[in-house]
Amino acid sequence: MVQAGISCTVFEQASSIDARPRDWNFAIYWAQSPLEQCLPEEINNLLLTAQVDNYIPNAKDTIPVFHGERGDKMKEIPAPYSLRLGKKKFTRLISRGLNIRERSFAFSANKEKLTILQYGKCISSISTSKDAVTATFEDGTTHTATLLIGAEGAHSLTREFLLGPEKAALIQSPVVASVTIARPAAAASAMAKIDPRANCWFHPNGQFSWASVLDSYDKPDIADWDWMLIQTWMQQEPTTLSGSAIIEDMKRRAKEFADPYRTIIQAIPDQTPAWHNRLSYWPTQPWDNLGGRVTLAGDAAHPMTFRTQSSYFLEDDSGLTIYCTKDRGQGLNNAIHDAATLLQQLRAMPEKTQEALAAAVLEYEKEIWQRGKAAVEGSAQNTLMVHDWAKMADSPLLKFGTVQKVDMQQTKAETVS
Numbered sequence: 049m050v051q052a053g054i055s056c057t058v059f060e061q062a063s064s065i066d067a068r069p070r071d072w073n074f075a076i077y078w079a080q081s082p083l084e085q086c087l088p089e090e091i092n093n094l095l096l097t098a099q100v101d102n103y104i105p106n107a108k109d110t111i112p113v114f115h116g117e118r119g120d121k122m123k124e125i126p127a128p129y130s131l132r133l134g135k136k137k138f139t140r141l142i143s144r145g146l147n148i149r150e151r152s153f154a155f156s157a158n159k160e161k162l163t164i165l166q167y168g169k170c171i172s173s174i175s176t177s178k179d180a181v182t183a184t185f186e187d188g189t190t191h192t193a194t195l196l197i198g199a200e201g202a203h204s205l206t207r208e209f210l211l212g213p214e215k216a217a218l219i220q221s222p223v224v225a226s227v228t229i230a231r232p233a234a235a236a237s238a239m240a241k242i243d244p245r246a247n248c249w250f251h252p253n254g255q256f257s258w259a260s261v262l263d264s265y266d267k268p269d270i271a272d273w274d275w276m277l278i279q280t281w282m283q284q285e286p287t288t289l290s291g292s293a294i295i296e297d298m299k300r301r302a303k304e305f306a307d308p309y310r311t312i313i314q315a316i317p318d319q320t321p322a323w324h325n326r327l328s329y330w331p332t333q334p335w336d337n338l339g340g341r342v343t344l345a346g347d348a349a350h351p352m353t354f355r356t357q358s359s360y361f362l363e364d365d366s367g368l369t370i371y372c373t374k375d376r377g378q379g380l381n382n383a384i385h386d387a388a389t390l391l392q393q394l395r396a397m398p399e400k401t402q403e404a405l406a407a408a409v410l411e412y413e414k415e416i417w418q419r420g421k422a423a424v425e426g427s428a429q430n431t432l433m434v435h436d437w438a439k440m441a442d443s444p445l446l447k448f449g450t451v452q453k454v455d456m457q458q459t460k461a462e463t464v465s
């Protein structure tokens with residue numbers, strides 16, 4: 049909105065970025081260019097400082113995949129130029145672009161453009177009239193505007209408003225996850241030796257483990273690094289893990305793994321906070337945007353399960369290397385594409401009228417409905433696959449994890465599709 053020269057207010061339910069204890073890291077694998085398009089130059093210039101580490105991404109970046117039981121490296125999954133961002137650091141950085149008050153002539157002469165960020169505003173209901181939409185917040189205040197973009201995550205109230213509780217309901221995945229942010233100092237060097245950024249482990253018993261650094265930025269001593277450690281597995285029966293039992297359970301599960309993963313998990317301090325939940329998703333379906341007044345973006349529009357990057361390099365006879373991503377999952381990467389698509393449509397508006405805005409919103413939605421559905425369904429499938437050893441071994445993830453020589457006609461078709 050800021051980039052399109054349109055006044056907007058961002059409402060966030062938390063009282064500040066640091067109000068919520070949980071942080072995590074996420075990687076930009078295939079949304080680097082759209083991200084750059086969405087951010088002002090001064091923020092783009094600082095993007096690397098929002099990374100979890102001091103690493104400069106490059107064309108040769110990979111994520112190592114290990115055999116959980118044997119401990120040997122099975123593949124290096126290409127992840128070229130992947131930015132690994134800390135969620136809070138990144139949110140803090142992009143929030144810098146908000147709360148700007150400046151003179152703007154986007155709509156009419158002498159009208160002030162406001163881009164405001166308000167914390168402590170939890171949206172509780174939405175109503176629309178012929179030419180406006182009003183959000184009501186839990187504190188009883190209201191805000192009326194021309195367009196409301198519900199970007200309040202997987203449990204979106206806006207999605208429920210647009211589609212009704214039944215159609216908007218999340219689907220529960222058979223996969224559950226335990227996540228902790230830990231400093232396994234006693235095993236720090238073993239951890240960093242595997243890979244100082246990220247690594248994953250597939251166990252033939254169907255357990256999947258992920259480790260990525262959450263904070264090593266300007267930290268010369270690896271014992272001070274924080275890691276995000278995730279374990280996921282299939283579990284049909286209800287899960288009751290909570291409190292210190294989560295770390296206890298992670299340690300028990302890690303005993304089935306080879307070293308150094310096994311030892312690293314045992315080194316997590318027992319009282320480290322951890323979270324446990326069942327994964328859920330919602331295959332995107334079209335909604336009625338009520339004349340272009342209400343729409344969705346990000347996880348609200350396409351909540352999806354974790355996805356393991358499955359992309360690969362292809363090399364033609366002349367040595368040209370092409371980067372292909374067969375399946376484009378990952379929530380943040382999709383959320384950034386949403387923002388870039390909307391920006392493109394807003395910039396293409398022939399005039400700043402409500403009719404033109406409604407048309408732009410609809411064009412944006414046509415793209416997101418299709419991409420969101422494919423990403424959510426692809427991720428749900430990928431999540432099941434990585435917990436099924438027989439299927440996983442036969443997957444593109446392991447089959448095409450390296451540079452290959454291929455038929456260029458086939459490559460072109462895959463790149464376009």
Ligand SMILES: Cc1cc2nc3c(=O)[nH]c(=O)nc-3n(C[C@H](O)[C@H](O)[C@H](O)COP(=O)(O)OP(=O)(O)OC[C@H]3O[C@@H](n4cnc5c(N)ncnc54)[C@H](O)[C@@H]3O)c2cc1C
Binds near residue numbers: 061202
């Ligand atoms: C452990 C983990 C690792 C991940 N790794 C990756 C990765 O490597 N790559 C990737 O692409 N994706 C990754 N993801 C997914 C990614 O984090 C999400 O897709 C992304 O954060 C979605 O952004 P969002 O703004 O749409 O939603 P959210 O990040 O959920 O933000 C929604 C915001 O809305 C606020 N809110 C909620 N309800 C209300 C309300 N009623 N009123 C006002 N405000 C409200 C919330 O407080 C929150 O700040 C990962 C997710 C997790 C949990």
